[in-house]
Amino acid sequence: MQRVTIAQVAERAGVSTATVSRVLSRRGQVSAAVERKVRRAADDLGYQVNVIARALRNSRTDTVGMVVPSITNPFFTSLVESVEHALGKEGKELFLCDARSDPRIEARRLASLAARNVDGIIVSPSHGVDSRPAVQQTAERLPLVQLDRFVDDTTTDWVGVDDVAAMRQVMDHLHDGGARSAAFIGSLMTHSSTEQRFAGFRRRAEELNIEVKPDQVLLGDYSVEWGEAAVARLIAEGGLPDALVCADDLIALGATRACRAHGFAVPRQVQVTGYDDIEFSRLAEPALTTVHQPRDRIAAEAVRLLAAASLAKDAERGPHAHISLVPTLVVRDSTRAAQAPPDRI
Amino acid sequence: MQRVTIAQVAERAGVSTATVSRVLSRRGQVSAAVERKVRRAADDLGYQVNVIARALRNSRTDTVGMVVPSITNPFFTSLVESVEHALGKEGKELFLCDARSDPRIEARRLASLAARNVDGIIVSPSHGVDSRPAVQQTAERLPLVQLDRFVDDTTTDWVGVDDVAAMRQVMDHLHDGGARSAAFIGSLMTHSSTEQRFAGFRRRAEELNIEVKPDQVLLGDYSVEWGEAAVARLIAEGGLPDALVCADDLIALGATRACRAHGFAVPRQVQVTGYDDIEFSRLAEPALTTVHQPRDRIAAEAVRLLAAASLAKDAERGPHAHISLVPTLVVRDSTRAAQAPPDRI
DNA sequence: AACTCGACTGTAATCGATTGCATTGAGGTG
DNA sequence: CACCTCAATGCAATCGATTACAGTCGAGTT
Numbered sequence: 001m002q003r004v005t006i007a008q009v010a011e012r013a014g015v016s017t018a019t020v021s022r023v024l025s026r027r028g029q030v031s032a033a034v035e036r037k038v039r040r041a042a043d044d045l046g047y048q049v050n051v052i053a054r055a056l057r058n059s060r061t062d063t064v065g066m067v068v069p070s071i072t073n074p075f076f077t078s079l080v081e082s083v084e085h086a087l088g089k090e091g092k093e094l095f096l097c098d099a100r101s102d103p104r105i106e107a108r109r110l111a112s113l114a115a116r117n118v119d120g121i122i123v124s125p126s127h128g129v130d131s132r133p134a135v136q137q138t139a140e141r142l143p144l145v146q147l148d149r150f151v152d153d154t155t156t157d158w159v160g161v162d163d164v165a166a167m168r169q170v171m172d173h174l175h176d177g178g179a180r181s182a183a184f185i186g187s188l189m190t191h192s193s194t195e196q197r198f199a200g201f202r203r204r205a206e207e208l209n210i211e212v213k214p215d216q217v218l219l220g221d222y223s224v225e226w227g228e229a230a231v232a233r234l235i236a237e238g239g240l241p242d243a244l245v246c247a248d249d250l251i252a253l254g255a256t257r258a259c260r261a262h263g264f265a266v267p268r269q270v271q272v273t274g275y276d277d278i279e280f281s282r283l284a285e286p287a288l289t290t291v292h293q294p295r296d297r298i299a300a301e302a303v304r305l306l307a308a309a310s311l312a313k314d315a316e317r318g319p320h321a322h323i324s325l326v327p328t329l330v331v332r333d334s335t336r337a338a339q340a341p342p343d344r345i
Numbered sequence: 346m347q348r349v350t351i352a353q354v355a356e357r358a359g360v361s362t363a364t365v366s367r368v369l370s371r372r373g374q375v376s377a378a379v380e381r382k383v384r385r386a387a388d389d390l391g392y393q394v395n396v397i398a399r400a401l402r403n404s405r406t407d408t409v410g411m412v413v414p415s416i417t418n419p420f421f422t423s424l425v426e427s428v429e430h431a432l433g434k435e436g437k438e439l440f441l442c443d444a445r446s447d448p449r450i451e452a453r454r455l456a457s458l459a460a461r462n463v464d465g466i467i468v469s470p471s472h473g474v475d476s477r478p479a480v481q482q483t484a485e486r487l488p489l490v491q492l493d494r495f496v497d498d499t500t501t502d503w504v505g506v507d508d509v510a511a512m513r514q515v516m517d518h519l520h521d522g523g524a525r526s527a528a529f530i531g532s533l534m535t536h537s538s539t540e541q542r543f544a545g546f547r548r549r550a551e552e553l554n555i556e557v558k559p560d561q562v563l564l565g566d567y568s569v570e571w572g573e574a575a576v577a578r579l580i581a582e583g584g585l586p587d588a589l590v591c592a593d594d595l596i597a598l599g600a601t602r603a604c605r606a607h608g609f610a611v612p613r614q615v616q617v618t619g620y621d622d623i624e625f626s627r628l629a630e631p632a633l634t635t636v637h638q639p640r641d642r643i644a645a646e647a648v649r650l651l652a653a654a655s656l657a658k659d660a661e662r663g664p665h666a667h668i669s670l671v672p673t674l675v676v677r678d679s680t681r682a683a684q685a686p687p688d689r690i
Numbered sequence: 691a692a693c694t695c696g697a698c699t700g701t702a703a704t705c706g707a708t709t710g711c712a713t714t715g716a717g718g719t720g
Numbered sequence: 721c722a723c724c725t726c727a728a729t730g731c732a733a734t735c736g737a738t739t740a741c742a743g744t745c746g747a748g749t750t
């Protein structure tokens with residue numbers, strides 16, 4: 001495998017390896033005649049650089065590593081896709097790892113990426129606390145950007161959305177639809193996303209005077225199954241509130257399904273909202289009202305930050321950027337259209 | 346970045362780099378005392394092997410490359426997950442690439458993986474014909490296994506399911522539910538999956554005397570949108586048959602949705618089947634009857650073949666294996682339960 | 691006592707591409 | 721004509737880990 005080396009090209013072209021390298025990486029001066037000879041030889045032999053050797057010499061791999069909690073979560077999948085496209089434009093490639101929501105596996109992946117000399121790492125940490133040591137340590141060695149989720153007390157770059165602003169929109173919309181009580185179904189508070197979204201939820205609920213019973217804040221994980229289980233529990237323990245605010249679409253999909261299974265009409269009797277706007281939220285019955293994250297924008301910012309950090313080198317790592325983009329509410333059929341608005345003079 | 350090298354560990358431990366290497370890679374004999382010193386020094390310094398350097402020397406990277414047509418297709422996502430787990434057991438990592446269903450991008454990815462000295466490649470080709478040159482060429486350089494889809498006239502290993510057997514089950518089930526006519530909605534015939542599934546569909550339809558109008562075989566792509574569009578076209582051009590057999594779940598999800606949108610009850614008026622058993626097929630309304638692919642098994646076989654091929658080296662590449670596993674029909678609510686069976690003496 | 695054997699350890703070559711430095715030679719200048 | 725400049729090119733070191741080969745040393749043999 002990988003038989004043709006620069007030395008063989010050099011021999012065939014009758015020049016030194018240095019010259020071949022100069023031609024192929026367009027660095028340094030080479031006469032037109034020699035350049036033609038070299039290119040010809042390279043083509044004839046089907047030469048291809050050995051990225052490994054180049055990486056060893058340059059300590060640059062033109063590869064970025066990405067670690068996500070779960071590759072089967074459609075939100076992360078499409079985020080990955082966006083990142084890949086953004087990187088493609090810079091001629092970089094993506095090395096993708098799945099942490100299976102386990103901080104230990106995550107730590108191993110991060111170490112492995114670092115050992116592979118990736119130029120930078122994009123990570124959405126699995127856990128707000130337990131992921132911290134590995135993330136912090138990795139960030140000390142190479143450029144690192146956190147995406148969507150982040151670890152506590154972090155000092156790295158971060159790109160995501162303004163969850164609080166998003167929840168404000170969600171709550172206002174539910175309120176317009178007549179909701180006067182609501183439950184929150186999320187994953188654990190150790191996920192920054194759930195934590196932030198819950199904070200936004202709680203604050204706006206208070207402002208709008210929407211009732212939130214303490215035992216109607218249910219925390220599990222980001223999965224359809226948990227959405228179903230949470231609703232079953234709510235029903236068993238005293239019934240559903242006017243609205244179910246879910247921390248992501250998977251949960252909301254499960255919740256909606258469970259509501260219907262138990263004979264509650266959505267959105268007539270219970271309104272349900274999700275978060276992320278994954279493709280299937282559109283297909284559910286009823287189609288899910290949710291928060292759309294500007295994935296391409298998020299990805300582009302992350303790639304930009306990474307590039308900037310690579311240039312700055314270890315030298316003067318400037319202050320770290322926290323970029324939060326404003327997401328938009330996508331109203332579909334799992335919530336009610338605005339009621340006749342209250343009198344306004 | 347990556348500051349600590351084996352030389353520094355050697356110096357600190359007062360031995361040669363060779364000894365350090367021997368300790369750390371557990372090869373060769375080293376006295377217990379020296380081993381302890383070396384490990385201590387390595388720990389103190391936080392040494393981590395430079396995988397790049399090792400790869401250059403060994404021309405082994407313990408990394409496998411995988412190329413899929415689309416990372417946002419849930420079927421491929423879960424296949425990727427299965428492959429990752431299977432590789433993890435062998436201490437190998439996965440380098441994932443998205444070909445965006447474009448054979449040219451696919452070719453570039455394959456070349457890039459080869460240049461990175463991956464130990465092997467798992468690919469699900471985007472196109473039955475156009476993907477062929479790149480796949481073939483790559484297979485000549487290193488171990489390669491095709492998964493699920495394959496290119497024409499291929500001489501590489503392949504692992505997938507027996508589409509014909511699966512379609513037989515599907516058609517029998519639809520027939521039991523009373524279907525006497527059916528349409529087929531797939532992607533292009535240049536995708537081996539659609540081609541095989543269609544072949545199985547057509548053969549069993551004939552045997553069961555299920556009518557298939559020539560203009561009711563619709564080919565587009567693997568997407569929800571295409572499923573919706575195809576049904577719209579069927580309705581516009583003369584109405585729906587008794588059953589819609591879709592080449593994958595995304596299409597089936599779209600088809601179901603379109604049926605309902607146009608006022609056709611599923612499964613009462615039209616039965617719909619999918620293929621792949623992605624997670625959301627369970628959540629659709631009605632839950633989708635589909636074909637479950639044994640993903641873990643497929644992944645495990647692929648990894649096994651790759652390992653075997655690596656051992657055989659270029660020497661005597663034995664004959665290539667085509668492993669087809671038998672999938673199982675998952676009956677849910679988008680098809681009808683069996684009618685009273687016809688008299689059987 | 692001389693020799694063999696094997697366990698340990700070190701020296702240096704190697705993987706393939708890149709690049710600082712040296713060299714060559716053509717063209718220009720006084 | 722001696723001397724200088726600069727583009728073009730080659731030589732050889734380098735990135736970091738691995739490993740063939742060789743050397744050392746103590747124990748066991750004869």
